[in-house]
Amino acid sequence: MGLEYVKISPGFERYMPRDYVDLVKMGQFGRQVDVMDLGQFKELVEDHPMCAGCYMAYFIRIFYASLPNPEDTIVLGTAGCARLALSQAAVPFIYGNYGDTNAVASGLKRALTIRFPDKHKDVVVIAGDGGLMDIGFGMTMHSWFRREKFTTIMVDNEVYGNTGGQESGMSPKGVQLKMAPKGKQFDKINAVELAKVAGCVYVAKLSPTNPKRIAKVIRRAILAARHFGPTFIHAYTSCNIEYSIPTREVLADARNREKKDFKFYEWMTDEVKEYFEEMEKKEVKA
Amino acid sequence: MYFVAKVKEDECAKYNCKQCVLFCPEPNCINFLEKKGTAWVWPDKCKGCEICVYVCSDLLKRNCIEMVMVQAGD
Ligand SMILES: Cc1ncc(C[n+]2csc(CCOP(=O)(O)OP(=O)(O)O)c2C)c(N)n1
Numbered sequence: 001m002g003l004e005y006v007k008i009s010p011g012f013e014r015y016m017p018r019d020y021v022d023l024v025k026m027g028q029f030g031r032q033v034d035v036m037d038l039g040q041f042k043e044l045v046e047d048h049p050m051c052a053g054c055y056m057a058y059f060i061r062i063f064y065a066s067l068p069n070p071e072d073t074i075v076l077g078t079a080g081c082a083r084l085a086l087s088q089a090a091v092p093f094i095y096g097n098y099g100d101t102n103a104v105a106s107g108l109k110r111a112l113t114i115r116f117p118d119k120h121k122d123v124v125v126i127a128g129d130g131g132l133m134d135i136g137f138g139m140t141m142h143s144w145f146r147r148e149k150f151t152t153i154m155v156d157n158e159v160y161g162n163t164g165g166q167e168s169g170m171s172p173k174g175v176q177l178k179m180a181p182k183g184k185q186f187d188k189i190n191a192v193e194l195a196k197v198a199g200c201v202y203v204a205k206l207s208p209t210n211p212k213r214i215a216k217v218i219r220r221a222i223l224a225a226r227h228f229g230p231t232f233i234h235a236y237t238s239c240n241i242e243y244s245i246p247t248r249e250v251l252a253d254a255r256n257r258e259k260k261d262f263k264f265y266e267w268m269t270d271e272v273k274e275y276f277e278e279m280e281k282k283e284v285k286a
Numbered sequence: 287m288y289f290v291a292k293v294k295e296d297e298c299a300k301y302n303c304k305q306c307v308l309f310c311p312e313p314n315c316i317n318f319l320e321k322k323g324t325a326w327v328w329p330d331k332c333k334g335c336e337i338c339v340y341v342c343s344d345l346l347k348r349n350c351i352e353m354v355m356v357q358a359g360d
């Protein structure tokens with residue numbers, strides 16, 4: 001980790017794979033890219049085996065393009081579809097047991113703070129609805145109760161996608177899935193309100209229909225976690241396989257959900273709001 | 287043989303729009319050539335989901351992307 005570690009030692013350039021050279025020369029290390037310039041720089045994440053048209057994969061693509069400091073970031077994931085892409089990026093990735101992301105992230109963030117007292121090392125968890133709100137629920141909650149300073153992103157496809165379609169706490173009530181043939185009996189968990197009560201200082205909910213806004217939310221969540229406490233993003237990231245959405249209609253579905261239960265929502269404490277206002281004033285001046 | 291997106295570059299260059307690039311789920315797959323002002327698809331990376339076609343044809347009514355069959359090694 002760190003910029004020096006990423007650079008290619010002089011003389012070795014011609015032996016490095018093309019993808020890596022591109023990453024260093026035309027990538028994101030050491031500079032802030034604009035997500036609207038996608039397609040004109042080498043992205044941090046590479047080819048991966050997530051399904052065609054998967055909008056969880058899309059969200060992950062935008063996530064990497066939005067990182068404020070990729071060379072000083074560690075991503076944590078767990079069992080579930082997201083790790084298939086998270087493990088193919090040029091950002092250190094830690095894969096824990098199913099559901100333990102937020103416990104591992106807590107320890108890691110504390111250790112990094114001791115090891116690098118005058119540097120920001122960003123720790124970000126990206127895990128599924130099952131990983132964070134079902135099986136890892138206790139660890140997610142306790143990291144928030146203890147105000148651990150890292151970002152948690154829930155990529156919510158409303159199902160256990162990776163294991164063939166069991167219902168999760170985040171599946172909507174009544175929905176019929178391959179392994180919930182009678183339809184889900186209970187309501188979808190209100191993760192955003194839980195995050196607020198449990199102590200998160202910045203919380204956002206979105207459907208991936210606007211890359212610029214996703215990038216802004218991700219940056220804000222990471223910056224607020226550096227200084228103030230836990231932050232949480234709840235992103236709708238459809239599973240076209242388990243919900244039988246024709247791939248061509250995946251974005252249409254995201255736009256549709258945005259009009260219903262995934263309206264854009266952003267909440268932060270007064271302290272965090274002040275911090276962003278100050279930062280934005282400075283940016284305008286510069 | 288597999289199905290991939292192909293940008294009709296002459297058509298696309300008329301708009302300088304880039305919206306397909308911003309909504310593709312695959313990294314480094316649809317790129318943008320600033321000089322020509324056109325998007326282009328790296329066929330090896332395309333999984334054929336057609337989200338770009340939805341963006342270009344259904345949303346923007348510009349019809350600059352078609353789906354084509356390619357052979358491995360094309
Ligand atoms: C302790 C443990 N229990 C069960 C599993 C099996 N398992 C792997 S992925 C998964 C579900 C994933 O669902 P979710 O977290 O929503 O991620 P998605 O695949 O939907 O993105 C389960 C149950 C496991 N790997 N470890």
Ligand code: SF4
Pocket residue numbers: 049050051053054055056057081157161162238239240241242
């Ligand atoms: S199973 Fe669903 S969530 Fe998993 S990669 Fe495929 S489309 Fe995406």
Ligand SMILES: [Mg+2]
Pocket residue numbers: 080128129130155156157158159160161168
């Ligand atoms: Mg899931």
